[in-house]
Amino acid sequence: MSFLSPLIQRTLLRSTTTRPISSLVTSRPMHIQSIPMWEGSGNNYAYIVSDDKSKEAVVIDPANPPEVLPVLKEQTESGKIKLTTIINTHHHHDHAGGNTEILKHYPLPIVGGKDCAKVSNSPPHNSTFTIGDTIKVRALHTPCHTQDSICYFFEDGEDRAVFTGDTLFIGGCGRFFEGTAEEMHKALNETLASLPDDTKVYPGHEYTKGNVKFGVTVSQNAAIKKLQDFANSNKETQGKFTIGDEKAHNVFMRVDDPEMQKATGKNDPIGVMAKLREMKNAS
Ligand SMILES: [Zn+2]
Numbered sequence: 001m002s003f004l005s006p007l008i009q010r011t012l013l014r015s016t017t018t019r020p021i022s023s024l025v026t027s028r029p030m031h032i033q034s035i036p037m038w039e040g041s042g043n044n045y046a047y048i049v050s051d052d053k054s055k056e057a058v059v060i061d062p063a064n065p066p067e068v069l070p071v072l073k074e075q076t077e078s079g080k081i082k083l084t085t086i087i088n089t090h091h092h093h094d095h096a097g098g099n100t101e102i103l104k105h106y107p108l109p110i111v112g113g114k115d116c117a118k119v120s121n122s123p124p125h126n127s128t129f130t131i132g133d134t135i136k137v138r139a140l141h142t143p144c145h146t147q148d149s150i151c152y153f154f155e156d157g158e159d160r161a162v163f164t165g166d167t168l169f170i171g172g173c174g175r176f177f178e179g180t181a182e183e184m185h186k187a188l189n190e191t192l193a194s195l196p197d198d199t200k201v202y203p204g205h206e207y208t209k210g211n212v213k214f215g216v217t218v219s220q221n222a223a224i225k226k227l228q229d230f231a232n233s234n235k236e237t238q239g240k241f242t243i244g245d246e247k248a249h250n251v252f253m254r255v256d257d258p259e260m261q262k263a264t265g266k267n268d269p270i271g272v273m274a275k276l277r278e279m280k281n282a283s
Contacts, residue, residue, distance in 0.1 A: 029159035030135045032202065034238055035071055037064040042094050043206040045238055047163060048072070049154060050081045051132025057081035058131055060152070060163050061204060063094050065101040072106065084131070088112030088119065089165025089204055090149040111139075113148025123150070142167040142187035144179030149187075153195055160199040162243065168192055169203045170237045171227050172211030173252045175281070181274035188253050189269065197244030208237040214283045215251050218263040218276070223248035251276055 035046040046068050050057035057075075062068040075081045086108055088096040096116040103110075109120045111129075116122075123129070123139035130136055131154075138153040145166045152163045166174035167187050176184055208231045215224045227249040231237060247253050254260050255269040255276070264275035 030131075030154060030156040030161070032161060032239060033071075034202075034236065035062075035068055036206070036236075037067045038094070044094050044204060045202070045206065047202055048075070048081065049131065049135070049161075051135050051156075053134070054132035055080070055082045056084050056132035058085040058087050059083060059102075060087045061089055061095040061098075061165065062086065062102050063096065063098040065098045068098065069102070069105060072102075076106075084108060086110045086112075087152060087163075088116040089151065089163060089167075090146040091115035091117070092146065092166065095165060095204060113146065113150050115146070115148040122148075140191050142191055144176055144183035144187050145174035147178045149174075151187075151192060153199065160196055161202055161239070162192065162195060162199050163202045163204075164192070165204040168201060168246065168250075169205060169211055170201060170208040170241050170246070171215055171224075171231075171250050172207055172280070173250075173277075176277060181277065182270050184252070184277070185255065185270050185273045188250075189255060192243060193247065193253065195243045197242060197247070199243045200239045201241055201243060201246060202238050206236060206238065212249075214280050215249065217283065218251050218279070219254070219257070219259050221248070221259070224251075 031050045031052055033048040037044040037046055044063060046062045047060040048057055072083060076083055083106055086102060090113050096112060099110055099118045103118060110118050111121045111123060112119045114122045125141035128136055128138045135154055135156045140151045140153055142149045142151050149165055149167050151167055154161045173184060173188060212228045212231050216228055251260060255272040260272050261267050264272045266272045266275050
């Protein structure tokens with residue numbers, strides 16, 4: 001080092017000592033791949049989540065086998081992934097309806113809500129399992145859209161994602177087919193809201209444009225307008241927003257906001273939730 005000037009030596013020393021530890025011990029975070037299904041009608045998403053090191057992978061809501069199987073085949077046959085589990089967010093046909101066909105090609109356990117076709121394991125609320133060496137998954141029961149709705153919180157080091165099925169959408173929420181406003185309030189504003197703010201949201205459908213179209217009719221806050229701009233210029237919005245973003249731009253996660261109370265004429269959170277859903281259904 002003697003040939004370097006003291007200034008350069010100090011610079012070198014500083015640049016190595018201030019580098020964050022995480023960039024020195026790099027492990028690539030979990031890999032998430034979206035598979036759009038029924039584009040133009042249902043606009044569903046299936047997802048493959050894999051652990052890069054062990055190649056272990058799960059597929060979430062592979063509801064339309066003609067669109068999902070070719071992707072799975074290519075990746076399992078090339079050795080890119082080792083598929084271990086099929087996961088369902090709830091029993092509806094456009095989420096769990098592919099199970100029987102997928103099982104013919106991949107005879108694997110199905111983790112999902114109790115009413116999902118061919119389910120082999122329905123995880124209790126807050127129970128955990130792992131994928132590969134580092135991905136930890138926590139099942140979060142969020143009954144309302146269906147009574148068997150489960151959201152799955154994935155964590156790999158500092159990388160976090162939640163697969164929300166038809167409970168939480170970007171800028172919206174699912175219809176209350178089997179539940180009440182009280183249950184949706186709990187699902188969104190207690191269970192999901194308690195996840196770290198930097199958790200990325202991967203919903204079961206691409207509904208953002210329609211959600212934000214309703215959102216701007218009840219609130220003009222900057223976050224909702226920002227989401228509107230994004231939705232207008234991006235076809236896909238899954239994984240682009242976090243739980244923290246949803247708290248700012250999702251009207252169903254702002255039931256304590258005076259603006260929502262004014263728009264709905266209600267002042268308790270459950271009343272606001274019920275009225276917002278009613279207004280969205282009619283929009
Ligand atoms: Zn559904």
